[in-house]
Amino acid sequence: MHIIENGNAAAALGVKLCRASVIAAYPITPQTPLTEKLSEYVESGEMKAEYIPVESEHSALAVCIAASSAGARTFTATSANGLLYMHEQVQWASGARLPMVMCVVNRAVGAPWNVWNDQQDSISQRDTGWIQIYCADHQQIIDTVIKAYWLAEQVSIPVMVCYDGYILSHTFMPFDLPDQEQVDSFLPPFQPDYFLNPQDPANLNTVTLPDVRMDVRGELAHGYMEIRCLLQEDLRKALQTAAEAEKRFAGIFNRGADPYIEPYRCDDAEHVAVGLGSITYQMRVCVDQLRTEGIKIGVMGVRYYRPFPDEAIAAALKGKKGVIVVEKALSYGYEGALMSDLKSALYEHLAGTGSLPVVQNFIAGIGGREIRTDDLTQTLRAAAKGRVSKEPVWIGLRL
């Protein structure tokens, strides 16, 4: 059934369809309508879940961690400073291998105070051991939430579903609302590998010494380093599971594509613009314009940021003359984080082949600064002609 709703509602509907049983969240702009919607569903009885109002984001995720440890399918959502306040628990959730889903409605972080969109919040959580997926429209938001639960529960790793504040969260767009029956067949009830049970008490995530130890059963138990290494190994393997999720989903819902990247007019392109989230769809308009001018350019959205699909990205960019990375976040003191990751993937897979493209970095839309399509087109046109600068270039800056 096609409906017209905003991005936050798309996420809330996805969570409802996934039958999350414990929701704990603290409202923060632009995530607020998402949690309001979920509390309405719970209040009206449409959704059989516990909605736990908390006093902070740190507590929101702490509640989800506890509920997930007890075997519940949990959900939380946040933005910007809320996510940063949650940071300690974000690391905890992945270290504890809890398969939960969190929506991050991307917003700039303070100071200075700002409630508008950029992606500094979720990018700053890159190294927390969560899977990070970026959405470009409302259909992707609802579909990704559903896929995220399946993926998280397969690999026992939490998933962040990221989408741009306002640009997606508060705009209305038609999308297909999946049937409950179809979602149920895609996503079976959560069957945790382990959950807290008073009949069989255990300590979870206890102090782990630097070395391995004998446990009470006389088996060698892993030390901290082994546990952390397994998280890394399983995150890398999760790329494969993500492809399975996509295939399963396409089999039931008849839609889906490349799980990791979303290329547009890239096949014969000499230059490819790369980004995360809604800006990649805006760049499609620029690409269409530049194609009429005879510039062979395409655009590629990166959907999975962690685990980073380095092979897929390098394969897609092999033989291109130039790559233009347009980002709404920055690793302050160097360049965009996606820029660095992408260059490292190209070096790993293409070094010595003689087909390393020139890579340029542009920073756009920080703190909600309007990204005018004309400016973006002009940027891509100039970048396709040759290297503009060694340093990241800020689009629409008035300094």
Place this chain on the structure above:
Amino acid sequence: MGTRNYRRKTSHSEHGAGDGGRTGSWRVERPVLDRNLCIPCKRNKEACFICWLFCPDVVISRTIPPTINLEYCKGCGICAEECPTKAITMVDEAKFAEEDKE
């Protein structure tokens, strides 16, 4: 993934002596039992066992005489504090180290 597999991907411990690692090396003072004062030893009966009940690391056995697993005893001294007949005294580990040298 299976329960056992999952347990191995996280830090997971069950109740029992030493599931937090070889904590015996943390000890500064060692509990030493005087069997002449210990109630179950004196009466040769299953009685008292307050040391066993209070030990937070479950390293004291419910036997006659009670034994203390020094691999895992952190030397917290709760047993000595709780013993109603003061049969357990905490002795500086340095003393044992000197004895070992001799």
